[in-house]
Amino acid sequence: MLAYTIRRLLMLIPVLFGMTLIVFFMIRAIPGDPAQVILGQQATEEAIKSLTKQLGLDQPWYIQYVDYIKGLFTGDLGTSLRTSSEISGEIWPYLAATLELSLVAMVIAIFIGVNAGIISAWFQNSWFDYTAMVLALVGVSMPVFWLGLMEQWAFSLELGWLPSTGRENVRNPVEAITHLYLIDTLIQGRMDQFVEVVRHLILPGIALGTIPMAIIARMTRSSMLEVMRSDFVRTARAKGTRMFWVVYKHSLKNAFIPVLTVIGLQMGLLLGGAILTETIFGWPGIGRYIYDAIGFRDYPVIQSGILIVAVIFVFINLIVDLLYAAIDPRIKYN
Amino acid sequence: MEQPVLNVSGLETHFFTDDGEIPAVDSVDFHVNKGEVLGIVGESGSGKSVTSLSIMQLISAPGKVVGGEISYKGENLLLKSEKQMRKIRGNEIGMIFQEPMTSLNPVFKIGNQLVEGIRIHKKWNKKDSWAHAIKFLKLVGLPRAEELMNEYPHQLSGGMRQRVMIAMAMACEPDVLIADEPTTALDVTIQAQILELMKRLNNETNTSIIMITHDLGVVAEMCDRIVVMYSGKIVEQGTTKEIFESPKHPYTIGLIESVPDVRSRKERLYSIPGNVPKPGSIKTGCHFAPRCKFAFDKCFEETPELMDAGQGQLARCWLHEDKEKAALLEKVES
Numbered sequence: 001m002l003a004y005t006i007r008r009l010l011m012l013i014p015v016l017f018g019m020t021l022i023v024f025f026m027i028r029a030i031p032g033d034p035a036q037v038i039l040g041q042q043a044t045e046e047a048i049k050s051l052t053k054q055l056g057l058d059q060p061w062y063i064q065y066v067d068y069i070k071g072l073f074t075g076d077l078g079t080s081l082r083t084s085s086e087i088s089g090e091i092w093p094y095l096a097a098t099l100e101l102s103l104v105a106m107v108i109a110i111f112i113g114v115n116a117g118i119i120s121a122w123f124q125n126s127w128f129d130y131t132a133m134v135l136a137l138v139g140v141s142m143p144v145f146w147l148g149l150m151e152q153w154a155f156s157l158e159l160g161w162l163p164s165t166g167r168e169n170v171r172n173p174v175e176a177i178t179h180l181y182l183i184d185t186l187i188q189g190r191m192d193q194f195v196e197v198v199r200h201l202i203l204p205g206i207a208l209g210t211i212p213m214a215i216i217a218r219m220t221r222s223s224m225l226e227v228m229r230s231d232f233v234r235t236a237r238a239k240g241t242r243m244f245w246v247v248y249k250h251s252l253k254n255a256f257i258p259v260l261t262v263i264g265l266q267m268g269l270l271l272g273g274a275i276l277t278e279t280i281f282g283w284p285g286i287g288r289y290i291y292d293a294i295g296f297r298d299y300p301v302i303q304s305g306i307l308i309v310a311v312i313f314v315f316i317n318l319i320v321d322l323l324y325a326a327i328d329p330r331i332k333y334n
Numbered sequence: 335m336e337q338p339v340l341n342v343s344g345l346e347t348h349f350f351t352d353d354g355e356i357p358a359v360d361s362v363d364f365h366v367n368k369g370e371v372l373g374i375v376g377e378s379g380s381g382k383s384v385t386s387l388s389i390m391q392l393i394s395a396p397g398k399v400v401g402g403e404i405s406y407k408g409e410n411l412l413l414k415s416e417k418q419m420r421k422i423r424g425n426e427i428g429m430i431f432q433e434p435m436t437s438l439n440p441v442f443k444i445g446n447q448l449v450e451g452i453r454i455h456k457k458w459n460k461k462d463s464w465a466h467a468i469k470f471l472k473l474v475g476l477p478r479a480e481e482l483m484n485e486y487p488h489q490l491s492g493g494m495r496q497r498v499m500i501a502m503a504m505a506c507e508p509d510v511l512i513a514d515e516p517t518t519a520l521d522v523t524i525q526a527q528i529l530e531l532m533k534r535l536n537n538e539t540n541t542s543i544i545m546i547t548h549d550l551g552v553v554a555e556m557c558d559r560i561v562v563m564y565s566g567k568i569v570e571q572g573t574t575k576e577i578f579e580s581p582k583h584p585y586t587i588g589l590i591e592s593v594p595d596v597r598s599r600k601e602r603l604y605s606i607p608g609n610v611p612k613p614g615s616i617k618t619g620c621h622f623a624p625r626c627k628f629a630f631d632k633c634f635e636e637t638p639e640l641m642d643a644g645q646g647q648l649a650r651c652w653l654h655e656d657k658e659k660a661a662l663l664e665k666v667e668s
Contacts, residue, residue, distance in 0.1 A: 230436060231431060231433050231436040231437040232436060232437055232438055232439040232440070234392060234431065234437070235431060235437045235438065235439070235499070235502075236439065236450075237392055237423065238390055238392060238423055238424060238428075238429040238431075238503075239423065239424035239450060239451040239454070239502065240420045240421065240422070240423040240424035240425055240451060240454050240455060241420075241424075241450060241451070241454060242420065243416075250439050250442075253441045253442070254439070254440065254441055327441065328440070328441055329440075329441060329486040329488070330440060330486070330488050
């Protein structure tokens, strides 16, 4: 297991190397010049030239690339062109915001999705099954931005129950320690702020969690239906086991591998692809951070932001692969 | 005479499919006495497995027991609730299945699966249940029982798994053991061992066994009495000796003839022409008539009942209406 993990981590190097190369060229293929964007439409030719030189963008591409890679090896993610500060120093709060939102969304999605899938399979062709599967179909088909806007309209504008944007009550700001506000407010014992943070998480959490929830529910249902026809399920029933345990113990553990795969993929997508949700809900996350950087042609931020998202994605997949072996004793990594 | 442990009368299990209602088990009557081994013989599709699952009430949709009575120790199992049935399954009536490869849950340890049934029915603590399980693994002749408890099914051979299945079914000391093709999936040498084991358990514990098989060799070896099923109905019933010495139904004769005999090398192995009809496809007349070499007009027009074929043997065949016709059967045998 340890040897396998190390091998997988070593395999990360060429993957990430290739990825830096692709991102490096793709962002330079976008029309627009960082110096021009920073200085504005009225800037003189001279000014643009000198800023380009100052930013190091007058160097040939391979020198720029080698400098970038050298930096990465020393843990230097580069300097933002826009804010002139170290990216490694400013990226964590954004990342933390995204992590917190994605985890909340995923917990909701897994809890409801897995249970809905199980119950649908258990009572196949019942009204619950039909309702859940129609809702799941609606869920996967629903554009996130539309769902988000409808939530804001209904629960903020019309009913006024929940805040529509942001991570916290700006008049009662959270004092950041880890930048994961749920944890920060608990550490400080600020229950009032904790409640506020939870209230801010609900709408974007649901918006972000709906699609994964629907996908997880459908996958759980089909996987459970298949497993529940197995011989060992009949054996368990012939032993006198309660149907609840036949379903939640004997069947679920066998049916969970494909569900876990979907959960891993969706988690990766949430972390990198929450841009729409983050934009609609004014969530200061990594998606917004990269999105804004693209507008400014802030090459170093785009490069490093995408790199970090990719690393997280690959790590989640590794964790999922290791969990397979924990669930199914027949899977061995040697 | 002592009352039978299990008495099945007029059992009707139908499957409600898109093609209409299919009578997979059609008014089946038989009984099992205490300590007796009853063989239920038939080709695939004859309804023998459905009969056994009906007794356990493990028939799942679209199948349903629609009529008859299954009386266990004087109580009708068909009137019991799911909760009451759970107390009987694995406790009073144990069951082992054909496929030892798939009948054990691949993701739980042997010990976990064995202890589960013991804890449900005996309500013992973990330690006592564990010790009891080890005792039964030893009883079924498994070496290193203690270590096996911590192993997974895929680490065991087919024969070992079937022994585990038997230990599991016997662990709560049931009065009746239903064995659905217990040796079909095993090598011949292992088959003999498993049969030997079941015979020993039958002698030692006085457990009644219902042996469901298509293998006449198994029946001859194991059973006191035999029920022959064809297309959902019982076609012949008698003691093993009677049935092997003078079968009274053309189908049984065919079955016995088609057993390969090493001593007399025939040119070709005998096989009954045609296939088992789909249950419900023959509406009038004897279901076996289209394949029967003795069939006459009446066989295609009226469905025969089980009738006395002499010496307490019952056969569902019009030949036994008339002594002269019945004599035709004797001729074939000799």
